[in-house]
Amino acid sequence: MENINPNIVKLEYAVRGPLVIRAAEIEKELEKGAQKPFKRVIKANIGDAHAMGQKPITFIRQVVACVSYPELIEKYDFPSDVKQRAREILKACGGGSVGSYSMSHGIELIRRHVAEYIERRDGHASDWRNVCLSAGASNAIKNVLQLLCNDINGQPSGVMIPIPQYPLYSASLAEYGLEQVGYYLNEETNWGLDISELERSLSEASKKCNVRGLVVINPGNPTGQVLTRENIESILKFAHKHSLLLFADEVYQDNIYAEGSKFYSFKKVVREMGEPYSSELELASFMSVSKGYMGECGLRGGWMELLNFDPEVQAQLFKCISAMLCPTTLGQTAVDCVAKPPQPGEPSYELWLKEKTAVLSSLNKRAKMIADVFNSMPGFTCNVVQGAMYAFPQIEMPAKAIEAAKAEGKVPDAFYAFKLLEETGICIVPGSGFGQKPGTFHFRTTILPQPELLQQMLDTFRDFHAKFTAEYA
Amino acid sequence: MENINPNIVKLEYAVRGPLVIRAAEIEKELEKGAQKPFKRVIKANIGDAHAMGQKPITFIRQVVACVSYPELIEKYDFPSDVKQRAREILKACGGGSVGSYSMSHGIELIRRHVAEYIERRDGHASDWRNVCLSAGASNAIKNVLQLLCNDINGQPSGVMIPIPQYPLYSASLAEYGLEQVGYYLNEETNWGLDISELERSLSEASKKCNVRGLVVINPGNPTGQVLTRENIESILKFAHKHSLLLFADEVYQDNIYAEGSKFYSFKKVVREMGEPYSSELELASFMSVSKGYMGECGLRGGWMELLNFDPEVQAQLFKCISAMLCPTTLGQTAVDCVAKPPQPGEPSYELWLKEKTAVLSSLNKRAKMIADVFNSMPGFTCNVVQGAMYAFPQIEMPAKAIEAAKAEGKVPDAFYAFKLLEETGICIVPGSGFGQKPGTFHFRTTILPQPELLQQMLDTFRDFHAKFTAEYA
Numbered sequence: 002m003e004n005i006n007p008n009i010v011k012l013e014y015a016v017r018g019p020l021v022i023r024a025a026e027i028e029k030e031l032e033k034g035a036q037k038p039f040k041r042v043i044k045a046n047i048g049d050a051h052a053m054g055q056k057p058i059t060f061i062r063q064v065v066a067c068v069s070y071p072e073l074i075e076k077y078d079f080p081s082d083v084k085q086r087a088r089e090i091l092k093a094c095g096g097g098s099v100g101s102y103s104m105s106h107g108i109e110l111i112r113r114h115v116a117e118y119i120e121r122r123d124g125h126a127s128d129w130r131n132v133c134l135s136a137g138a139s140n141a142i143k144n145v146l147q148l149l150c151n152d153i154n155g156q157p158s159g160v161m162i163p164i165p166q167y168p169l170y171s172a173s174l175a176e177y178g179l180e181q182v183g184y185y186l187n188e189e190t191n192w193g194l195d196i197s198e199l200e201r202s203l204s205e206a207s208k209k210c211n212v213r214g215l216v217v218i219n220p221g222n223p224t225g226q227v228l229t230r231e232n233i234e235s236i237l238k239f240a241h242k243h244s245l246l247l248f249a250d251e252v253y254q255d256n257i258y259a260e261g262s263k264f265y266s267f268k269k270v271v272r273e274m275g276e277p278y279s280s281e282l283e284l285a286s287f288m289s290v291s292k293g294y295m296g297e298c299g300l301r302g303g304w305m306e307l308l309n310f311d312p313e314v315q316a317q318l319f320k321c322i323s324a325m326l327c328p329t330t331l332g333q334t335a336v337d338c339v340a341k342p343p344q345p346g347e348p349s350y351e352l353w354l355k356e357k358t359a360v361l362s363s364l365n366k367r368a369k370m371i372a373d374v375f376n377s378m379p380g381f382t383c384n385v386v387q388g389a390m391y392a393f394p395q396i397e398m399p400a401k402a403i404e405a406a407k408a409e410g411k412v413p414d415a416f417y418a419f420k421l422l423e424e425t426g427i428c429i430v431p432g433s434g435f436g437q438k439p440g441t442f443h444f445r446t447t448i449l450p451q452p453e454l455l456q457q458m459l460d461t462f463r464d465f466h467a468k469f470t471a472e473y474a
Numbered sequence: 475m476e477n478i479n480p481n482i483v484k485l486e487y488a489v490r491g492p493l494v495i496r497a498a499e500i501e502k503e504l505e506k507g508a509q510k511p512f513k514r515v516i517k518a519n520i521g522d523a524h525a526m527g528q529k530p531i532t533f534i535r536q537v538v539a540c541v542s543y544p545e546l547i548e549k550y551d552f553p554s555d556v557k558q559r560a561r562e563i564l565k566a567c568g569g570g571s572v573g574s575y576s577m578s579h580g581i582e583l584i585r586r587h588v589a590e591y592i593e594r595r596d597g598h599a600s601d602w603r604n605v606c607l608s609a610g611a612s613n614a615i616k617n618v619l620q621l622l623c624n625d626i627n628g629q630p631s632g633v634m635i636p637i638p639q640y641p642l643y644s645a646s647l648a649e650y651g652l653e654q655v656g657y658y659l660n661e662e663t664n665w666g667l668d669i670s671e672l673e674r675s676l677s678e679a680s681k682k683c684n685v686r687g688l689v690v691i692n693p694g695n696p697t698g699q700v701l702t703r704e705n706i707e708s709i710l711k712f713a714h715k716h717s718l719l720l721f722a723d724e725v726y727q728d729n730i731y732a733e734g735s736k737f738y739s740f741k742k743v744v745r746e747m748g749e750p751y752s753s754e755l756e757l758a759s760f761m762s763v764s765k766g767y768m769g770e771c772g773l774r775g776g777w778m779e780l781l782n783f784d785p786e787v788q789a790q791l792f793k794c795i796s797a798m799l800c801p802t803t804l805g806q807t808a809v810d811c812v813a814k815p816p817q818p819g820e821p822s823y824e825l826w827l828k829e830k831t832a833v834l835s836s837l838n839k840r841a842k843m844i845a846d847v848f849n850s851m852p853g854f855t856c857n858v859v860q861g862a863m864y865a866f867p868q869i870e871m872p873a874k875a876i877e878a879a880k881a882e883g884k885v886p887d888a889f890y891a892f893k894l895l896e897e898t899g900i901c902i903v904p905g906s907g908f909g910q911k912p913g914t915f916h917f918r919t920t921i922l923p924q925p926e927l928l929q930q931m932l933d934t935f936r937d938f939h940a941k942f943t944a945e946y947a
Contacts, residue, residue, distance in 0.1 A: 002784055002786045002787055002790075004624060004686075005621045005790060006622065006624050007624060008623070009621060009791075009793075009794045010790060012793065013793075014796050014797040017578060017796040017799075044568075047575065049574050049575045050573070051568065051571035052574035052575065053569060054569055055569075057573050062543045063543055065543070066540075066546060067539075069538040069539045069804075070535045070536055070538070073539060094772070095517075095522060095524065096526060096527055098524035098525070098772070099773070100524035100768075100772050100773060101522050101524040101772050102520065102522045102525065102771045102772055136609060136774070136802065137799065139798055147482065147649075148478045148479050148482060149478070151478060151479050153477060168797070169797055172797040213477075297573045298573060298799070299571070299572045299802065299803035299804075300572070300804065301609070301774075301800075301801070311475055314475055317475075317478060317482050320482075320485065320486075321482045321485055321649070323490040324487040324490075324612070324645040325610075325613065325616075326490075326610065326612060327772065327774075328774070329609065329772065329773060329804065329805055330772035330773065331542075331802065331805075
């Protein structure tokens with residue numbers, strides 16, 4: 002144990018940490034008939050929509066089934082656009098089979114469809130050669146982060162990440178030995194991103210590392226805010242001024258709920274800011290089929306678009322991923338269906354639209370419901386969930402609870418979350434797994450349980466919290 | 475460019491290197507109507523069976539289609555064992571959907587099936603908790619290699635790999651900053667693995683690094699040898715003596731062709747050697763659905779089995795992969811079909827057996843054919859292809875060709891391979907991409923083109939080589 006990679010030992014990924022391991026044990030105990038005050042574990046720890054009862058989008062699954070078993074194209078009664086799409090994808094595969102490796106950056110046809118999607122979304126050109134498909138966004142993010150591993154003038158590279166952040170970032174920085182440079186989001190302004198805080202964070206960090214990258218998650222995870230266009234412009238100016246590679250984690254771009262909130266991609270904004278930004282700022286944007294209205298986490302599909310990368314550096318990045326052969330072709334198929342969904346007049350369009358709208362409007366209602374209930378609970382404050390799939394409320398932690406946690410060797414929010422899990426079966430992630438201002442306590446819950454289950458979860462949560470507060474008053 | 479990760483710049487992966495990039499360009503030129511002395515590019519550079527015309531195994535694809543679009547289970551006329559299998563897998567998925575994340579080490583049901591497969595294969599117990607599913611073997615290999623990144627007493631860790639080797643190893647060692655410690659396979663004894671050479675290599679390397687791992691590829695890639703049981707025993711003793719973590723790359727375990735050759739897993743042999751080996755030797759064995767009789771490269775499924783890992787280290791490994799969420803559930807589905815194929819008496823059995831046998835017996839014929847033809851060509855010597863999917867012949871390089879290569883700034887085998895590609899459309903990989911004894915020249919070709927195409931490829935190759943030899947005589 003003492004001889005293994007110390008970076009691996011350091012790495013933490015709270016979304017699947019000890020609490021979640023315990024939740025899986027409890028599920029097994031329940032299966033074996035253990036008596037508990039609850040009948041099921043509610044996994045509100047992870048953005049896993051289908052696991053929480055969301056139904057797949059029919060079009061995606063029909064196309065995946067057809068490319069997997071092409072006999073269906075002729076023999077089963079699928080809509081003609083499904084069959085057509087499956088034929089196109091198969092034609093783009095080596096030997097006409099999804100069992101062939103694709104190019105490491107993905108099937109060219111699908112990269113082209115992604116570029117067209119980006120063009121429609123932004124109203125600006127996208128070059129398919131700058132699009133790289135991946136097995137989910139995480140892989141692509143790690144590949145780009147890895148480029149920055151290089152000590153210059155005796156100092157390691159550093160990457161700025163929001164606090165609170167999605168722990169893929171802290172975990173990957175630890176794994177690669179990159180310095181984590183946190184900047185705080187402002188809870189008082191609905192998790193706003195202040196440029197003065199970016200400047201403070203950068204200037205402090207510059208003493209110990211070469212800050213080379215800036216991660217922005219929009220819509221926010223775990224914080225659910227949606228950045229305004231003005232805010233994005235300021236961030237782009239900041240990144241440009243300090244020659245930072247900007248990581249735009251935009252996997253929740255379809256998940257916008259609050260009135261007045263709108264998604265602007267960093268790519269669109271930088272294009273519209275003109276020179277020198279539009280031709281100088283280095284940007285990598287990430288997207289996934291795991292979130293949005295599709296929630297296809299298990300299929301592992303995603304992409305990144307690179308902007309203004311030095312062509313040699315981009316070639317090095319593509320070389321590096323080539324040793325991992327290729328992202329799954331069936332995940333790429335799902336990407337194709339997301340990048341090029343059925344269009345009005347096509348046979349699958351009505352059903353696709355109906356399913357998509359149903360998912361997003363239900364998420365919208367749940368986003369409101371969860372914040373409202375939390376805000377009605379004494380000791381809770383919860384910002385508006387403008388987008389993404391999570392609420393990140395703050396809890397006042399009674400002094401006695403803090404002591405009790407200490408006695409058990411736990412941080413207070415983890416202590417709270419473990420108690421919640423053992424007593425109610427609700428699995429959330431303590432705020433300490435994402436980072437939070439010292440002395441504050443939060444947790445992240447998804448908004449993904451289906452409405453009835455979510456209502457039940459919130460009722461149980463309220464009772465638990467009342468009991469907890471009374472116990473440690 | 476000068477500021478990026480120097481390990482990424484160093485990394486080379488010849489199987490998808492400059493030659494293959496040029497091959498893709500030529501394909502595009504042909505599509506656009508360019509006149510060439512050939513009509514198609516033959517990609518003999520990569521073990522990509524379906525791309526070369528091999529048909530998928532029906533059972534695998536039917537199950538994948540059913541789990542992707544479960545309506546098919548009720549509505550389409552699939553064999554009952556296909557439907558049953560799909561139902562079982564869906565039941566093991568969160569929310570009954572392959573769109574859910576699985577556990578990071580894979581779906582428990584499938585891990586259990588893999589352990590049962592290993593038990594049947596070896597005749598020895600396998601604990602499913604030591605089985606970890608992965609998106610192909612490469613991912614799993616990299617995850618285990620990464621554990622060894624740790625400078626101890628001011629020296630980096632080193633890992634022994636065969637020369638010639640599959641370049642995933644050299645690429646990953648470069649990426650992780652691990653020392654590559656090559657040991658030569660003995661071409662004169664059909665790429666035999668001599669313990670004296672292992673000792674020489676280890677003792678030389680010990681001056682500059684802490685050697686901590688030993689990679690053995692059996693059946694060999696690119697070399698095609700199948701290790702004898704005695705040889706495996708000696709290797710295990712060597713690894714045990716020097717406390718090396720043994721990486722057993724056994725992804726070609728189904729691809730055994732030569733009479734008298736038989737596959738023995740390292741796990742089986744170490745179990746049968748008894749103490750102290752069976753309870754002390756640290757072993758990680760790797761398997762994939764990309765090779766064997768299935769050739770499902772694009773689906774990205776694989777597994778590793780760990781033996782005698784310190785439980786804490788194993789927990790760290792599993793923690794580290796958890797940040798990458800999970801391997802694709804459809805790749806895992808393919809793993810399930812390979813680990814638990816149809817059994818005699820079940821409706822899918824006859825077709826499955828027929829398809830499997832046809833693939834393996836055709837590969838068997840092609841393995842012989844390719845070695846025979848190469849050995850009949852002046853200046854070529856080619857060892858028996860006992861297993862795997864490749865031939866790795868040696869070519870005598872005329873002095874004038876070596877000069878001409880030098881003038882073009884190419885190594886001679888790459889010079890030869892580029893000429894072959896431009897003049898015939900045949901894409902092979904130069905031996906320098908795998909490593910070879912200084913002053914010798916080889917290339918790797920797959921045996922995967924279907925028989926007629928392979929015959930045509932070999933005829934063209936023979937003509938090219940005659941011309942090349944005449945030109946540089």
